[in-house]
Amino acid sequence: MNNHVTVLEIDGNALEHNLHYFKNKLHQKTKILAVVKAFGYGSDAAKVASFLKDKVDYFAVAYAHEGTALRKAKIATPILVLHPQIQNFNQIVRDQLEPSIYNLKTLTEFLAYAEEQELLSYPIHLKFNTGLNRLGLSKADIPLIMNAIDGSEHVKIKSILSHLAASEDANERVFTLKQLHNFKEIIKEVYEYLDYTPIAHTLNTSGVINYPEAQFDMVRIGIGLYGFGNDKKETSQLKNSHILRSIISQTHSVKKGETVGYNRAFIANVDATIATIPIGHADGLSRKLGNGNGSVTIHNQRAPIIGNVCMDMMMVDITNINCKEGDNVFIFKTQEDILNISSVSETISYEVLTLISQRIKRMLIY
Numbered sequence: 001m002n003n004h005v006t007v008l009e010i011d012g013n014a015l016e017h018n019l020h021y022f023k024n025k026l027h028q029k030t031k032i033l034a035v036v037k038a039f040g041y042g043s044d045a046a047k048v049a050s051f052l053k054d055k056v057d058y059f060a061v062a063y064a065h066e067g068t069a070l071r072k073a074k075i076a077t078p079i080l081v082l083h084p085q086i087q088n089f090n091q092i093v094r095d096q097l098e099p100s101i102y103n104l105k106t107l108t109e110f111l112a113y114a115e116e117q118e119l120l121s122y123p124i125h126l127k128f129n130t131g132l133n134r135l136g137l138s139k140a141d142i143p144l145i146m147n148a149i150d151g152s153e154h155v156k157i158k159s160i161l162s163h164l165a166a167s168e169d170a171n172e173r174v175f176t177l178k179q180l181h182n183f184k185e186i187i188k189e190v191y192e193y194l195d196y197t198p199i200a201h202t203l204n205t206s207g208v209i210n211y212p213e214a215q216f217d218m219v220r221i222g223i224g225l226y227g228f229g230n231d232k233k234e235t236s237q238l239k240n241s242h243i244l245r246s247i248i249s250q251t252h253s254v255k256k257g258e259t260v261g262y263n264r265a266f267i268a269n270v271d272a273t274i275a276t277i278p279i280g281h282a283d284g285l286s287r288k289l290g291n292g293n294g295s296v297t298i299h300n301q302r303a304p305i306i307g308n309v310c311m312d313m314m315m316v317d318i319t320n321i322n323c324k325e326g327d328n329v330f331i332f333k334t335q336e337d338i339l340n341i342s343s344v345s346e347t348i349s350y351e352v353l354t355l356i357s358q359r360i361k362r363m364l365i366y
Ligand SMILES: *Cc1c(COP(=O)(O)O)cnc(C)c1O
Pocket: 035, 037, 082, 163, 203, 204, 205, 206, 220, 221, 222, 223, 224
C-alpha cells in the first residue's frame, strides 16, 4: 500500500466534463476512443479506464503490457495497442488486445500467428503513414497488404487509421489537409477489397478541435481528456484532471546570509522562513524549477521554489505565508499551474503530466 503524503488526485468530474466537451463537438454517432497510454498520461490508466469504461467505445495504449494492466483491472472495453511488437503476440491474443498493424513485417507475422493459433476473425487495425513518417503502412503497399489478408478467416480488419503530424499548428494547415486527403484515398482503396466496412479514424485532440470535418467514424482523445486543448481558449473550456498535492514536512527559520540546500544555491538576503516539501526531481519535477523559477501554492498563496530541487524534496520560501508543518501544498492544481511548470521546464503539458513518478500515490476523486 502506497501511503505517501504526496498524492496525485485524478479528478473524475474533470474527465467526464472534458469527455462531454468533445462529444458535443462531434456527430452523435462518432465513436470515442480514450487514449490512456503512459499510465493515463501520468495518472493511473486503470483508475481512468474504470471510471470511463461505460462512457467510451475504445481505449488505446501504446504497448501490450499497458493493455494487460487494464485487463487485470477488469476492463472489458476493446483496447487498441498502438505500438505492438511481434514478441507480444501471445500476450496480445491472451488478453484480447487489438494490434495496430503498422508495417509489412508485423502484418505477415501476425497473419502467420493467427493461422497457427487457428484464431477466428481476430480484430486487427491497419495503420497507414500519411506524412508523420513514424509508424504506418504505405499506400503503395495496399494491393500487397490486402492480398495477404484476402480471404483470411483468421483476422478481421476492425479499423483503418492514421495519425496527424501537426494538427495543433494552424501554420501547417495545408500539410494537414494533404494528410487527410491521403487518408481518404487510402480508405477508399482498402474498402474496395472488402465486403465489410472497417471504421476509420485519424483525429487526436487537436485534430478534433481544428478539423472536426475529418472525424470519420471515431476520434482518439488523449490530452484533451486530461484538460488541455491546443490553445488558451480551448483549454479554458476544459477542466484539469491532474492535481498534485503534498504537505509541509518541516519549516526552518534562516537568518540573513544563511544558505539553503545543495550547493548553497539559495542565500537569504533577509531573515526568511522556508518549508521542505516531500517531492523532488526524481518525481518528475525539473531542476529548472529551482532558484525561484517555479512555485507551489500554500493557502492560496505562491511560495517560490528556492535553491536546487533535490531528488526527493525541495524547499520553498514561506516567509510571507501563514502556514505550519503538516499544512497542504499544491504543486499544481490548475491548468495554468501545469502550463507554468511546462514553460519553465521548457517542455509541453504532455511531458509534465507523464513524468509524474510512480512512487507518488494516485487517487481518483469525483
Ligand atoms: C498519443 C496518441 C493520440 C492522442 O493524442 P492527443 O494529442 O493526446 O489527443 C492519438 N493517436 C495516436 C496514434 C497517439 O499516439
